[in-house]
Amino acid sequence: MRILLLCSSFNGLTQRAWLELRRAGHDVSVELALSPEVMLEAVQLAKPDLVICPFLKEKVPAELWRGQRTVIIHPGPPGDRGPSSLDWAILEGAAEWGVTALQAVEEMDAGPIWAYRIFPVPAGPPRKSALYNGPVADAAVELVLEVAAKAGDPAFVPEPLDYARPEVVGRLRPAMRRADREVSWAEPTAEVVRRVRAADGSPGGLAELCGMRVRVFDVYPGPALAGTPGTVAGRREGAVLVHTGDGSVWVGHLRAEEPGAVKLPAVSVLGERVAEAQERPGYSEITYDRGDGVGVVSFDFYNGAMSTDQCRRLAAALRYAAAQDTRVLVLRGGEVFSNGIHLNVIEAAPHPELEAWTNINAINQVCRELVWCTGQLVVTSVGGNAGAGGVMMGLGADRVIVREGVVLNPHYRTMGLFGSELWTYTLVRRVGAREAARLTGEALPIGAREAVELGLADRAMAGSRQAFERSVLEYAERLAADPGYGRLLAAKQAARDADERRRPLEAYRVEELAEMSRDMFDDRSGFRQAREAFVHKRKADRTPPHLAVHRELSGTSLPGASHM
CATH class of the missing domain: 3.10.25.10 (Formyl transferase, C-terminal domain)
Incomplete structure (x- = not known):
């Protein structure tokens, strides 16, 4: 089926929908909803069998939904309406919430229902971002696939919204003030x-x-x-x-x-x-826990951004963990595993280019600690999405375990950077030079199962983040107790020594930094503009051509340069 995704941004949820629909065999193209005219033109060019809007803040033009089946993925249970659904659910302490796939009509969120999912809300309460990227995204992707399947059934008719039905539990809520x-x-x-x-x-x-x-x-x-x-x-x-x-x-x-x-x-x-506030215990972005054979370094950096200071503290934690008498070291990320260097801190610095340079050197030290941990086997636990240097950082481990549903973006191109984090060693070591060039050049997301198929990761495990972390810990414990552990560790040490003789790790670092210096100080590929657009959330002026396949095939493009 030919499917067009209309979205406000190509965010994590939209990327998951794109990945899963393509994996299911559908022909998928993407258009950013920059204006009613752009949306209408996209439909004319793509000629889709179905339009799905996994993340859309804008109203769908009447001319579009009247002439084309258009399904909205709304983050609320059946009957819920309004732009602040998740905000109200958390603020009012809802015990359960949902996601609904509904057909676009004149009234927003009031169309016939194609399908829905209901899930419990943690009592925590959760961050809105965690709720959205967790159970909401999981439910939304299930619905996207169900909608595509139902769209292929000529006998299917969506259910009109009827507040008399017991499953229609939502209501119209105003936008939060x-x-x-x-x-x-x-x-x-x-x-x-x-x-x-x-x-x-x-x-x-x-x-x-x-x-x-x-x-x-x-x-x-x-x-x-x-x-x-x-x-x-x-x-x-x-x-x-x-x-x-x-x-x-x-x-x-x-x-x-x-x-x-x-x-x-x-x-x-x-x-x-x-400045005079005293240092207090009780808060830490990085922790270390250990059992008999396994040590776990956990880090949870807000939005996955890693500043210079955070990288230095994480590198110190890894050095400490590597010096312990455990057999396996697990590096465990948080809600977002990592997105690499901290662009906000860089942008706000008195000298952004210098801060970017300091930051990339600091994160490289984290990567070096992982690669050079030859006294233990190292497992990376990727329970949340990762991008750019955050993906590459995790590849320094001996085993990379990803949670099903995680989206990885192993590239730097959209930010105008060559990239570092020793990717020219660790990525190539895992997938080969040709595949590494494709992944970094195409600048497209990949899912957990594709990562395993490519060799980028070793295993994909299902479950919530908490269940996933337990599974990874059990895996690490089995690895530590493996009768062949000594042989595995000796093989690792021998391979690292051979690689070092062939080409020192420092040579990879120096070569990458030579390229990065041109990107950061000479701005050869637009890093400054891309960074500013990202930090200040400037709206893109066109859909990236590699996503808008319908425009590429038709030879039609929009003017301007993308900031995605």
Whole structure:
């Protein structure tokens, strides 16, 4: 079937839909919904059998849905309507939520229902981004495949929206207002956390902190401290500890409420206002746990971005773990495994190019620690999406395990970078030079199963992130107890020594950095413009040609350059 994906951005969910539909044998093309005219032209060029909108903020033009079957994937249960569905679900503490596939009609979210899924909502509460990228995305991809199958059945007719039906449990909800986002530090910690997480990662909670109006992100409950609500009680690893009505809350990231401000670690935004705040325990982005044979270095960096400081701390943690008397070392990522260097911190630095250079050298040290850990077998646990240097960093391990549903983007091209993270060694070692050139040149996402088929990863495991992490730990424990462990470790050490004699790891690093210096300092491939567009969320002015297959085949393109 010929399917056109209309979307506001080629985000993680849209990428998963694209991957799964193609894997199911469908002919899939993508168009960004930049305007009604662009959407209509895309349909005229693609001549699809079906239009699916996995992530669409814009209204579908009437001329389009009247003449073409168009299905919207809405992040709410049957009957739910409105643009702030997940925000309300988290803020109001919904015990379960859903995703609905519905046909586009004049009234938004009111069309006939093709299919739906219901799932439990963690009591946590979860971040909106975690809910969206986790159970919502899993359900949405199932629905996309079901919709494609039903579209091929001439006897199928979607069910009209009928609030009298028992499964239609939603309702029309208004868009959240600024007042709904306002955070009062005098509220109990649980309420502060819930309100911020209902807006995380966009647009964030609204609050005043240290005399600044800020957007608040990335919060965790802190200790039961007594103090004036809204005052800073301490700091640690870029986060600040803020007094609440009944305790405290750790705030990891802030964005000043002013034009052009960038989301950054809280300490960076507050600056001198928290210079005298004392260091407090109880918050850490990196942890180390060990059993008899397995040590686990866990890191959870917000949105998968890795600043210079974070990379240095992670490299130190890996050195410590490698020096322990365990047999297997597991590197475990968080909600997002890693997206490489921290573009926001780079953009906000006094000298962005110099900060980018320092950052890439720091993440390279993390990669080096993984490759040179020859006293243990190393397993990378990729439970969340990864991109660019984040993918390449994980390839330094002996075994790479990915969770089914994870999307990997093993390329740097869209950011105007050659790339480093020792990819010219680790990626080529896994997939060969020709396949490495294709992956980095095509700049397309790959799914977990494709990663295993290519040799990029060793195994794909199903389940929630928590279930996946348990499975990886059990795998590592079996590896540590394997009677042939000594032989495996000796073979690893011999292979590393042979590779080093053939060409030192330092040679790969130096060659990659020579290319990166031209990208970062000479801006030969548009890194500065691409970075600015990404950080400031500038809207793309066309769909990337490698995604808009219908335009490539027709010879029709839109003017302008893509910032995707």
